[in-house]
Amino acid sequence: MSRLDTLKEQIRKALPDLDLVIGWERGFDPFHATPFHIKEEADIDRLIFDATCVHNLASFLTGLAGKKVGVVVKGCDSRTVVQLIQEKLIDRESVVIFGLPCTGVLDKAKLKAAVDLTRVSALDVDGDTVRITSGDETVEKDLKDLQATKCDSCKYPNPLEFDHLAGKPVEPHGDEAVQYDRIKAFEDTPVEERFDFWVGEMDRCIRCYACRNACPLCVCRDHCIGDSRDPHWLSQETDIRNKWMFQLIHAMHLAGRCTECGECERACPMDIPVLMFKKKLSSIVKDLFNYESGVDPTAVPPLFTFQVDEETINERGW
Amino acid sequence: MPVMDGRELRIVGFLCNWCSYGGADTAGVARFDQPTDLRIVRLPCTGRMDPLFVIKALLSGADGVLVSGCHPRDCHYSEGNFYARRRLEVLKQFLPVTGIDPERFEYTWVSASEGQKWQEVVTKFTERIHTLGPAPVIADAAERLKAANLG
Known part of the structure; x- marks a missing residue:
């Protein structure tokens, strides 16, 4: 079972006890993801996770006080959740954390500099390779060259605090x-x-x-x-x-x-x-x-x- | 009072009411000679010091900022200056990356009885600021950059 399927299954099980789960869905084009609130079971199918999921979804948590919320986090995002708990800005009991080990996210500015994005019809990330299709032409790029600068020195690719973890923990790949x-x-x-x-x-x-x-x-x-x-x-x-x-x-x-x-x-x-x-x-x-x-x-x-x-x-x- | 061109610079001093303000008073009563560049803002305690006061002053045209309070362990409110010490030290080390000369900011501790020390602190700090000269002006830098971009 893929990492995403595991995550979907975990959310499906937990959703009845939660008001909503915050995740990502595909945005208006193949290299954009957009934050997305899962409120009912049918929404779960729209969930995605790949290198375009750049947003730190913990940003929503303080605005949802009083609700029982699930949140999907990458390693770096989990630090934010921990910090919010430390400062008592959110209540650990009312948050369910779905953790995902992360291998780096794309930097839109770097992507834009590397390829002409106007005609891109598909983008997929396979390990360390980014495959970008525009028209009937496909180019392959190294993820290392296109990933966000913060990922170059990433020390915490795995969530530090979670209730459910989807996928196996990965080795830190950044140079601190x-x-x-x-x-x-x-x-x-x-x-x-x-x-x-x-x-x-x-x-x-x-x-x-x-x-x-x-x-x-x-x-x-x-x-x-x-x-x-x-x-x-x-x-x-x-x-x-x-x-x-x-x-x-x-x-x-x-x-x-x-x-x-x-x-x-x-x-x-x-x-x-x-x-x-x-x-x-x-x-x-x-x-x-x-x-x-x-x-x-x-x-x-x-x-x-x-x-x-x-x-x-x-x-x-x- | 307008700044006397070339001879006097603008230095803002944030002093705690219980120690350093008293110390400055002691220095005044004892008629010690002091430079007149410093304008004092009296605070109830250095714990009131928001590091942003310093940044705001420096960005708004102050040539130097001096913060002074009670010696650690002597705070009137027991622990205000302990918090201040952490914040001000972080600020001191943070200034270089912001493009502001960290030498334009200093914090120290002077008690109410240390009139002599207060005179020394003010004199040394004022001398330091005079060596550095007036603070760079944002509008001038913007003009310079504009000229460089056009040229």
């Missing part, structure tokens, strides 16, 4: 050591260049807030301080300063919480590398507090606590 290379190289450039870089990037931001809306840990919803008039953190102006400030608010509010699912950067229509901020914060938190978010449901996030004597913080003597 390379994950901070981009940031290290960036930090080695002079500070003036880094300043100019972000001014240029933020200039392109259209303040659509897709990054915030896609973020599974941005749970304030209507109370986001980016929208508030009192306190007035941001004005309605579309200048670079306000846009930059917004991105830094988003990043700082995820310090020690972000599970690096990369939804912010994926959702960005302007391809601004906002994940860099969050990656950096995760590496700081790892260095300072030896903590990784979304790994242990019982751990206390590092900024929610303290130690009287911090061994890793240099008391700034003057």
